[in-house]
Amino acid sequence: EAGVAQSPRYKIIEKRQSVAFWCNPISGHATLYWYQQILGQGPKLLIQFQNNGVVDDSQLPKDRFSAERLKGVDSTLKIQPAKLEDSAVYLCASSLRGRGGYGYTFGSGTRLTVV
Amino acid sequence: AxxxxxxxSQVPVFEEAPVELRCNYSSSVSVYLFWYVQYPNQGLQLLLKYLSGSTLVKGINGFEAEFNKSQTSFHLRKPSVxxxxxxxxxCAVSAFMYxxxxxxxxxxxxxxxxxxxP
Known part of the structure; x- marks a missing residue:
């Protein structure tokens, strides 16, 4: 089966600019997650969608980050305006029916550098 | 939560020696437990997971992990690296969902x- 697709692979922007990342989960996976992985740290969950509804966004910095999942398939994560500390790899993952026991599949990530 | x-944070080991990577967790609910590996500039790859049943879990590349509920640990081992x-x-955990x-x-x-x- 095809994996989780993410684009772009790399992005360099100046601080205060905006940026958007795209994710296409595995077909049939109702649950989608966005993680932020800062260099030298483990990934941190930003937001979880179940179909097109938000299940958990408690760690999403809502003053600058936003995410949507229209039609319960693809998702976009946006940062506006970006800060230097947003430099990280942004990982998208999906799972079947929101049960971790079925496994999480991760995309290759988007590496963001804010200068 | x-x-x-x-x-x-770092474990140096000689080639062909055994290794143990330690993991402890805290949770107010039942959890699933996972170990992932990340090679340089690559994504996360699942090594193994514990859902239920036998507390000794075998994964890919010769790795295994043991779930110890009383010590809330899930240490990863390999007999020869x-x-x-x-x-x-x-190491990662997720809440168990009924x-x-x-x-x-x-x-x-x-x-x-x-x-x-080497």
Whole structure:
């Protein structure tokens, strides 16, 4: 089966600019997650969608980050305006029916550098 | 809420020697437990997971882990490491869901860098 697709692979922007990342989960996976992985740290969950509804966004910095999942398939994560500390790899993952026991599949990530 | 502690940020080991990477967790609910490996500039790859049943779980590349509920630990072991095992290893937990649809995102530890010395 095809994996989780993410684009772009790399992005360099100046601080205060905006940026958007795209994710296409595995077909049939109702649950989608966005993680932020800062260099030298483990990934941190930003937001979880179940179909097109938000299940958990408690760690999403809502003053600058936003995410949507229209039609319960693809998702976009946006940062506006970006800060230097947003430099990280942004990982998208999906799972079947929101049960971790079925496994999480991760995309290759988007590496963001804010200068 | 859950938390994961990986006590060792870096573990140097000689090639063909055994290794243990330690992981402890804290949670107010039942959890699933995972170990992931991340090679340089690559994504996360699942090594193994514990859902229920036997507390000794075998994964890919010769790795295994043992779930110890009383000590809330899930340590990763390999009897003989190879130079290709050099990577970052992450322990993670997610809340056990009796039915789909709840908040079950993974909580990761900070990672352990396994360094294999020839």
């Amino acid at each position: 859950q938390s994961v502690t990986q006590l060792d 190879h130079i290709s095992d050099t990577a970052e290893y992450f 039915s789909g649809g709840g908040a079950d995102g993974l909580t990761f530890g900070k990672g352990t860098h396994l360094i294999i010395q």
